[in-house]
Every structure is written in structure tokens, then in C-alpha cells.
Amino acid sequence: MVVTTFDPSKTSSRAEGVASPQPAPDNVDFDIFDADFVRDPFPTFADLRARCPVAHTDNWGGQWMPTRYDDIEAIARDADHFSSVTVSVTGPKPGEGPLFIGPPVTLDPPLHGPVRRLLLPAFGPKVVERLLPITQDIARDLVRAIADRGGDKADAAVDYAQHLPVRVICGLIGIPVEEEARFTDWVVRILKIGATQPEVLSTAARELREYFAEQIDQHRSDPSPPDDLITYLVNAEVDGEPVERKHMIGILYVLLMAGIDTTWSSLGSSLWHLATHPEDRERLVAEPELVPTAVEELLRLYAPATMARIVTEDVEVDGRQLCPGERVLLPFPAANRDPAYFDRPEEPVIDRAVNRHATFGLGVHRCLGSNLARMELQVGIEEWLKAFPSFRLDDDAEVLWTGGQVRGPSSVPLILER
Numbered sequence: 001m002v003v004t005t006f007d008p009s010k011t012s013s014r015a016e017g018v019a020s021p022q023p024a025p026d027n028v029d030f031d032i033f034d035a036d037f038v039r040d041p042f043p044t045f046a047d048l049r050a051r052c053p054v055a056h057t058d059n060w061g062g063q064w065m066p067t068r069y070d071d072i073e074a075i076a077r078d079a080d081h082f083s084s085v086t087v088s089v090t091g092p093k094p095g096e097g098p099l100f101i102g103p104p105v106t107l108d109p110p111l112h113g114p115v116r117r118l119l120l121p122a123f124g125p126k127v128v129e130r131l132l133p134i135t136q137d138i139a140r141d142l143v144r145a146i147a148d149r150g151g152d153k154a155d156a157a158v159d160y161a162q163h164l165p166v167r168v169i170c171g172l173i174g175i176p177v178e179e180e181a182r183f184t185d186w187v188v189r190i191l192k193i194g195a196t197q198p199e200v201l202s203t204a205a206r207e208l209r210e211y212f213a214e215q216i217d218q219h220r221s222d223p224s225p226p227d228d229l230i231t232y233l234v235n236a237e238v239d240g241e242p243v244e245r246k247h248m249i250g251i252l253y254v255l256l257m258a259g260i261d262t263t264w265s266s267l268g269s270s271l272w273h274l275a276t277h278p279e280d281r282e283r284l285v286a287e288p289e290l291v292p293t294a295v296e297e298l299l300r301l302y303a304p305a306t307m308a309r310i311v312t313e314d315v316e317v318d319g320r321q322l323c324p325g326e327r328v329l330l331p332f333p334a335a336n337r338d339p340a341y342f343d344r345p346e347e348p349v350i351d352r353a354v355n356r357h358a359t360f361g362l363g364v365h366r367c368l369g370s371n372l373a374r375m376e377l378q379v380g381i382e383e384w385l386k387a388f389p390s391f392r393l394d395d396d397a398e399v400l401w402t403g404g405q406v407r408g409p410s411s412v413p414l415i416l417e418r
């Protein structure tokens with residue numbers, strides 16, 4: 001299995017003097033790590049969409065940011081001009097330093113297909129079904145621990161949302177749940193701190209790869225329990241060949257990065273929403289059958305993931321000329337608020353009938369774990385509301401948000417009204 005089709009020798013850059021045919025209007029610069037943007041990016045998305053729908057900044061090594069659904073979808077579906085060789089929103093571009101290799105997300109067609117097909121059974125309905133009671137138990141343990149602690153305060157992110165997906169992924173992959181704290185630490189150092197501090201990222205990434213290498217060797221010598229993902233990969237074949245160890249490590253690494261922070265951010269944003277929109281919370285408590293459609297709406301409103309692509313050939317998007325080697329963001333949260341695509345996009349409608357949001361991506365890389373994530377969110381909200389039907393933000397404490405590749409609240413301090 002080869003891991004990249006991208007040819008860095010083809011790259012050029014805007015610094016070499018390639019002009020855009022349509023100059024950007026003034027004052028449209030953006031910084032995806034700016035504290036105001038991280039807290040609430042939606043006014044910026046709306047402003048850019050109206051004034052400069054394909055904006056460019058020199059921040060973070062240069063980034064293009066389309067904000068219309070159609071442009072984001074066209075780029076996500078066009079692997080000929082936009083490579084996934086790196087999907088990070090910051091960090092080295094091809095030719096600038098080592099790139100994170102994580103199949104299938106960093107593979108372009110035709111190499112992407114076989115790895116995706118290899119993983120499809122690992123995320124099928126049977127797996128989600130197997131993980132449902134496990135997820136319910138995890139959620140119930142977490143709310144019980146909060147209730148047993150007594151008092152009227154809890155942090156929906158720190159005490160709840162940040163634990164559930166890590167424990168579920170441990171069950172999926174085949175790692176003891178006692179490893180939760182180590183996994184969380186790796187995710188935070190790689191995705192949060194590592195986004196702006198590359199040396200933190202590379203140390204944590206090395207540790208995680210070494211850990212997975214050990215786990216693979218252990219599962220090889222003792223292939224039980226039989227239904228976890230590491231055992232599945234150890235026994236799987238691609239084109240009649242066993243999966244190489246380094247590729248298994250890459251796949252496991254991606255699953256951890258893709259499946260934890262995204263889901264805990266979505267769950268944290270959902271509970272933040274219910275704390276700040278009592279009418280939606282009360283309706284869900286009274287009509288729990290609405291939880292699945294509410295989950296879709298909360299996923300649309302607070303899509304956590306922004307991915308990136310690297311331009312491989314000169315290409316025009318909405319009148320702007322993009323050059324080989326440049327980085328383009330795919331801000332799915334912006335696509336989800338496009339009024340050309342959604343009726344009343346800024347408004348929460350928890351029983352929205354048509355909701356073709358882009359939260360799980362668009363095109364060949366569309367999220368493999370979307371059904372698992374939906375199940376986790378439904379269970380996470382149901383069990384929370386059963387235990388704590390009434391709650392609001394604690395005005396004496398601050399809601400904290402983190403952003404970049406994955407946006408969500410890192411702290412949602414609440415008053416539980418019993």
C-alpha cells in the first residue's frame with residue numbers, strides 16, 4: 001500500500017507572485033485561532049460569505065477559506081485538484097517538513113478506496129449495535145458519578161462529554177478502558193496544543209505510535225477478544241496481502257484522532273445549547289422521541305470539524321485563482337450556515353425535517369464513524385436529560401472554547417436544578 005499520490009515538486013506558492021484574477025476586498029483577513037473566532041465563528045463566516053466567499057489569509061502559512069456550501073462541496077468532491085495529502089489546518093505543507101500519514105483520511109483516490117473498504121465492516125450496523133449497551137453503561141456511570149458527588153454544580157464538558165467517546169473508542173479498538181487518561185492526554189497534545197506547537201505534537205505522536213505498535217504485537221500473539229478492531233486489522237487483507245504494521249498504526253492513529261475530539265466537542269456543544277436554550281431542553285425532556293432529529297440539528301449548528309486540502313493544479317474557485325501547494329480549508333461549520341442551502345440557517349429547529357448538513361464531510365472521505373457518533377450523541381443526550389432534566393449555565397464560571405481543526409467547548413460549567 002503506497003501512502004501518497006501527491007508530487008511536491010509540482011508545488012508553487014502565492015509568494016512566487018501568482019496574482020488572483022479577482023482581488024480580495026479590503027478587511028477580510030481572518031485567523032482561525034483568534035479567541036473571538038474560536039468562541040463564535042459564525043458572524044465571520046456570514047460576513048465572508050457575503051463579501052468575499054473565497055477568502056485568503058497569510059496567517060498560519062497561508063490558508064484559503066471558502067464559506068459557501070457549494071464551493072466547499074465542490075472542493076471536497078474534487079480530488080483531482082485538491083489533495084488530502086495533509087488534511088491539517090496548520091503545519092507543514094508538502095515539501096516543508098514531515099506530513100502526518102493517516103490512511104484512509106490522507107490518501108487520495110485510487111489508493112483511498114481499498115483502505116476505506118477495509119474499514120467499512122468495522123463501522124457497520126452490527127458494531128454500532130454491539131457498542132450501544134456499552135455506551136449506555138458508560139453514560140449512566142458518568143451521570144451517576146456526578147449525582148453521587150452531590151452539590152448543584154457540574155461541568156458538562158469536563159465531567160461528561162470528554163469521557164464518553166474515549167471510553168467508547170477503547171471498546172471499539174480493543175484497549176482497556178483504564179487507558180482513558182493516556183488517550184485523552186495524547187488527543188489534547190496532538191490536536192489541541194499540537195496545532196500551534198509542532199514539537200508537542202511530534203513527541204505525543206511518537207508515543208502514540210509506539211503504544212499502538214505494542215498493542216498490535218500483543219493482539220497478534222493473543223487474538224482475543226475476537227470482535228475488536230485491532231484483531232480485525234491483524235487478520236484482514238488488502239488485495240490478498242496482510243495489512244502492514246505501519247499502516248495498521250496509521251489507521252488506529254486516525255481513528256483515535258477522528259473519533260474522540262470530534263464527538264466530545266459535539267456532545268459538549270449540544271449540552272451547552274440545551275443549557276442556553278431552555279425551550280429546546282424542555283421540549284426534549286417532554287418529547288424524547290425527538291432526540292434523533294435534535295442530534296442532527298445540533299450537529300448542523302455546531303459542526304466541530306474543519307478539514308483542509310492542498311491544491312495540486314491551478315484551479316479557479318468562485319473567481320479566485322488557487323495555486324499548486326496552497327492550503328484550502330474545508331470549514332463544514334460554515335457550509336451548514338449557508339442561507340442558500342438551509343432555511344433559517346442560524347436558527348435552531350430541533351425537529352427540522354430536511355437537514356442535509358455537511359458535518360460529517362462530503363465526497364469520498366465522508367466520515368466512516370458517523371453512525372457510531374450519532375449513536376453516542378443520542379445516548380449521551382438521553383442519559384444526561386434523564387438524570388438532569390433541568391440545568392443552566394453557571395454565571396459565576398466561564399464557558400471555554402477551543403478551535404482550529406476541531407471546535408467545541410472545553411468547559412461548560414452548569415448549575416443543576418434538581
Ligand code: HEM
Pocket residue numbers: 076084087104105106116169254255258259260262263266303304305307308332359360361362364365366367368369370372373
Ligand atoms: C461528531 C463526530 C464526528 C464528526 C463531526 C466527524 C467528522 C468527520 C469529517 C468532516 C470527515 C471528513 C474528512 C475529510 O473530508 O478530510 C471525517 C472522516 C472520518 N471520520 Fe469522522 N467524525 C466524527 C466521528 C467519528 C468517529 C466516532 C470515528 C471513528 C471512530 C470517525 C472516523 C472517521 C474516519 C476513519 C474518517 C476518514 C474517512 C475517509 O477518509 O474515507 N469519525 N469525519
